[in-house]
Amino acid sequence: DQQVKQNSPSLSVQEGRISILNCDYTNSMFDYFLWYKKYPAEGPTFLISISSIKDKNEDGRFTVFLNKSAKHLSLHIVPSQPGDSAVYFCAASALFGNEKLTFGTGTRLTIIP
């Protein structure tokens, strides 16, 4: 049973446009959500997070939105840049903090110059 789902395995976006990556979860106990970015031959790196007490968190070009009633979160990247091409993983935790993250399958984002 996959508790964190990223239904789009890949996404292509023109440079300068907005990239929107989606993530759904089923476990209502999750209260902390993170996005990780992964380049080939490297480990995932932390990008941005959001606590369930918020519905939006912004960091530069990256914004994460959380819709608790729909159990859905999304990552917006604007404007998209070629260096954003990577695999993006959504992750969730049931404790406040970073213990035991449950990951999605990832979405490969390709930014087209």
Place this chain on the structure above:
Amino acid sequence: ETGVTQTPRHLVMGMTNKKSLKCEQHLGHNAMYWYKQSAKKPLELMFVYSLEERVENNSVPSRFSPECPNSSHLFLHLHTLQPEDSALYLCASSQAGQNYGYTFGSGTRLTVV
């Protein structure tokens, strides 16, 4: 050295071999993790060590044996693996109670022949 270091980066082993993966973190974290990443699957949590004690073993076959001699080092001992165990094995560390997510190593790409 900074961050989380994994060695070797690549490993090819036969099904009858015994090998070990090594992970070292230089961040002063008190928890370490082994994850397995297979194609088109979520990152799968294998083992969790908190304060050098194993706190989680997610039904991992006994042919994988973890060892955490101290808070900075984590090993994954491998023996009599199967071809389906070929994957990217990622080590991560964290500081419990801090919302900065995990810091991942670059991973070991394991191929079982």
